[in-house]
Amino acid sequence: MSDTVKKFLYLNRKAPYGTIYAWEALEVVLIGAAFDQEVSVMFVDDGVYQLTKGQDTKGIGMKNFSPTYRTLGDYEVRHIYVDRASLEARGLSADDLIEVAFEDMETEEEIDNIVEVIDSAQVSELMNASDVIFSF
Amino acid sequence: MSILHTVNKSPFERDALESCLTFATEGAAVLLFEDGIYAALRGTRVESRVREAMGKVKLHVMGPDLRARGLGEDRLIEGIEVVDYSGFVDLATQHDKVQAWL
Amino acid sequence: MSDTIDVEGKQIPVDEEGYLSNLNDWVPAVAGVMAQQDNLELTDEHWDIINFLREYYEEYQIAPAVRVLTKAVGKKLGKEKGNSKYLYSLFPYGPAKQACRFAGLPKPTGCV
Structure with a gap:
């Protein structure tokens, strides 16, 4: 494997539970953490629904995987971006979303919440700036 | 002949809801479930379309699907009725047929 | 393939790699039995x-x-x-x- 660190961007555009995309994307992010790249995860369109607080799947008999997003910081995901326009089109705001903490074990730098709501122009910029985009 | 229409796709991703609301006639019922429940929430891009349809058809939403997605009943458009799985069965039996918008 | 392990006289199903098939079947004795199979004593x-x-x-x-x-x-x-x-x-x-x-x-x- 090459020593160059690449910028990986995981782009999530699907709602959870109705289809398998959201869970599969999350698994790929967790597995991909082993590759030591610079990883960002982005939520656009219905993907923003993956991060809503208070999910309780007992009634539909499916595994609730929303707590797993909170480990993304442990898996060295440094940035989680949410498209503001997608949130607004769905009547949601940053307050409706879970928080994900990050701690750099070497520098002991701690960040309480790496979930960041950004404008569409920034979404485009980040896409342009990444080396690889994985789309779900 | 009254029909129960069901929609299980997100209104932001597919036009299943739009087609359903276009073709459903006076007195029909619509049940939103799975990813279809997002149409039942206030403050969304499709809220006015849903409110307009409520003059013609009765809307229902699946409670367990709302809770799974972390969305409380306090976020629903007023007048949409929450049902559970047995309520789904009741709706199906109360109507002559079920039309699923997949 | 469905396998089981014997834990305190109860047969508990495991998958082909020896992981419990059902999370809720776990009791502390499960760890003891698995450790014994691996020739390990739990401390x-x-x-x-x-x-x-x-x-x-x-x-x-x-x-x-x-x-x-x-x-x-x-x-x-x-x-x-x-x-x-x-x-x-x-x-x-x-x-x-x-x-x-x-x-x-x-x-x-x-x-x-």
Whole structure:
């Protein structure tokens, strides 16, 4: 494997539970953490629904995987971006979303919440700036 | 002949809801479930379309699907009725047929 | 293939790699039986890790990959335990893989 660190961007555009995309994307992010790249995860369109607080799947008999997003910081995901326009089109705001903490074990730098709501122009910029985009 | 229409796709991703609301006639019922429940929430891009349809058809939403997605009943458009799985069965039996918008 | 292990006279189903088929079947004796099969005697130090994994799963709904486990153990149980040498000395078949199995969790995501 090459020593160059690449910028990986995981782009999530699907709602959870109705289809398998959201869970599969999350698994790929967790597995991909082993590759030591610079990883960002982005939520656009219905993907923003993956991060809503208070999910309780007992009634539909499916595994609730929303707590797993909170480990993304442990898996060295440094940035989680949410498209503001997608949130607004769905009547949601940053307050409706879970928080994900990050701690750099070497520098002991701690960040309480790496979930960041950004404008569409920034979404485009980040896409342009990444080396690889994985789309779900 | 009254029909129960069901929609299980997100209104932001597919036009299943739009087609359903276009073709459903006076007195029909619509049940939103799975990813279809997002149409039942206030403050969304499709809220006015849903409110307009409520003059013609009765809307229902699946409670367990709302809770799974972390969305409380306090976020629903007023007048949409929450049902559970047995309520789904009741709706199906109360109507002559079920039309699923997949 | 469906296999079972005998735990206190009860047959508990496991998958082809020896992980519990059903999370809810776990009782502490499961870890003891699995350890015996691996010729390992469980000490308090093993239990610290097994209990830690169960708590981690309860909170995050996944079994952590080995490097995440190492990091998290260091944070929770002290730096001297948060290294793979220590964890491998306890669980020679791999801290994440073997300890997760003892803890009744699925195989960690990212392990092959």
